[in-house]
Amino acid sequence: MSEWLQCIGCGRRFDPSEVRYTCECGELLSVERDVMPRRETFDARLSSRRTIDKSGVWRFREAVLEVDENEIVTHPEGATRMYERESGVGGRESELGVVSSDPRPSTPDTLFFKHEGENPTGSFKDRGMTVAMTQAKRLGARAVACASTGNTSASLAAYAAQAGLRAIVFIPSGKVSTGKLAQTLAYGATVLAVRGDFDAAMQLVREASDRLGIYLVNSINPFRIEGQKTIVWELLQDLEWNAPDWIVVPAGNLGNTSAFGKALGEAFDAGWISTMPRLASIQASGANPFYRSYRDGFAERHRITAETIASAIRIGDPVSHAKAVTAIQLTNGIVEEVTDEELMLAKREIDEMGIGCEPASATTLAGVRKLHAAGVMKEGERVVCVLTGHLLKDTDAILRNVPPERTIEIDATIDAVERALSR
Numbered sequence: 285m286s287e288w289l290q291c292i293g294c295g296r297r298f299d300p301s302e303v304r305y306t307c308e309c310g311e312l313l314s315v316e317r318d319v320m321p322r323r324e325t326f327d328a329r330l331s332s333r334r335t336i337d338k339s340g341v342w343r344f345r346e347a348v349l350e351v352d353e354n355e356i357v358t359h360p361e362g363a364t365r366m367y368e369r370e371s372g373v374g375g376r377e378s379e380l381g382v383v384s385s386d387p388r389p390s391t392p393d394t395l396f397f398k399h400e401g402e403n404p405t406g407s408f409k410d411r412g413m414t415v416a417m418t419q420a421k422r423l424g425a426r427a428v429a430c431a432s433t434g435n436t437s438a439s440l441a442a443y444a445a446q447a448g449l450r451a452i453v454f455i456p457s458g459k460v461s462t463g464k465l466a467q468t469l470a471y472g473a474t475v476l477a478v479r480g481d482f483d484a485a486m487q488l489v490r491e492a493s494d495r496l497g498i499y500l501v502n503s504i505n506p507f508r509i510e511g512q513k514t515i516v517w518e519l520l521q522d523l524e525w526n527a528p529d530w531i532v533v534p535a536g537n538l539g540n541t542s543a544f545g546k547a548l549g550e551a552f553d554a555g556w557i558s559t560m561p562r563l564a565s566i567q568a569s570g571a572n573p574f575y576r577s578y579r580d581g582f583a584e585r586h587r588i589t590a591e592t593i594a595s596a597i598r599i600g601d602p603v604s605h606a607k608a609v610t611a612i613q614l615t616n617g618i619v620e621e622v623t624d625e626e627l628m629l630a631k632r633e634i635d636e637m638g639i640g641c642e643p644a645s646a647t648t649l650a651g652v653r654k655l656h657a658a659g660v661m662k663e664g665e666r667v668v669c670v671l672t673g674h675l676l677k678d679t680d681a682i683l684r685n686v687p688p689e690r691t692i693e694i695d696a697t698i699d700a701v702e703r704a705l706s707r
């Protein structure tokens with residue numbers, strides 16, 4: 285067998301055709317393989333017109349999932365843009381203020397934004413979902429389920445529609461943005477609005493999938509992680525395999541932090557990159573259990589009741605905690621927290637660069653500001669911020685924060701236009 289499931293705790297191996305999310309010892313599973321291709325294989329596919337080569341996930345297929353090509357469920361996804369911006373972007377620092385008291389812009393020289401909001405359903409979740417859904421079909425699943433703060437549910441609903449599977453999503457009632465909920469319903473999913481928070485919905489969907497035999501596609505599912513690794517590989521490829529100094533990622537359920545660590549470890553071991561970037565995982569301070577553990581030297585796993593405006597990361601008991609600890613240790617990474625005020629300020633900056641993202645994604649820039657002010661990130665370092673979700677995912681959060689005078693209602697006369705613009 286060249287691909288298998290392996291317990292991250294006791295190391296026990298399982299056949300990947302078994303429906304299983306955790307080991308008998310209770311720990312998470314990881315997909316492992318013994319052969320990795322050369323990176324030239326991936327580069328050669330950049331000029332191909334084939335759908336699986338154009339997918340930013342399946343372009344890396346030998347290192348993602350061993351599967352017959354015609355079994356793949358792909359939109360396609362990935363192949364997102366990388367935006368390069370100078371520090372002090374747009375000269376707006378003085379207007380917006382920076383997080384530090386330092387009057388100079390608190391950024392390294394060059395910032396890159398890898399915009400995962402440009403995936404087919406508007407978030408990075410599609411990268412994991414294409415792999416989990418492909419695996420669901422191979423296993424003969426008829427229904428798929430997840431707990432979600434909104435983006436996983438939208439992605440699951442879209443891919444289940446494509447695969448012809450029933451989609452069932454568990455959301456915390458009243459806690460998912462209107463756009464994400466509407467999107468999930470539009471793709472045809474059944475929505476169970478759980479009276480409780482995300483962590484309660486997560487518990488419930490795990491029980492329900494065991495009891496009802498529904499295939500679970502949360503990031504506890506190790507095949508999701510395999511897809512999400514390609515965010516890192518694609519950004520490395522975007523940089524012509526010259527690894528950046530830092531990769532900055534929002535941290536909620538910790539699937540991405542885990543996937544990024546695994547991706548970097550594999551890229552380094554396979555010789556695709558010659559230096560190891562440091563991971564910076566950024567949490568909202570009201571939803572910071574991983575940050576608390578980091579501060580303890582990971583002596584303890586924290587579970588809290590989470591509250592933040594960034595609903596995508598409003599998670600108090602992250603499922604992938606153990607894998608994320610490994611990711612931080614492997615990359616000499618760090619975990620930081622930012623307040624809602626700091627992340628919304630950073631969101632406005634990203635929005636006003638003409639790039640835009642949802643609130644959770646802006647923890648990246650807010651984190652960069654803070655880490656740079658603290659001297660952790662240094663002048664001249666190359667930093668990639670991964671923007672996880674699209675601007676339009678959470679319009680309520682924008683409209684609540686835009687000053688009302690930015691919209692001027694006028695009569696349909698040229699005089700009214702002149703008056704309005706001269707104010």
Ligand SMILES: *Cc1c(COP(=O)(O)O)cnc(C)c1O
Pocket residue numbers: 407408409435436503534535536537538539540541596597642644645672673674
């Ligand atoms: C899911 C999500 C996150 C959190 O990612 P994890 O892998 O759960 O840590 C961050 N931002 C957005 C927009 C998301 O949808």
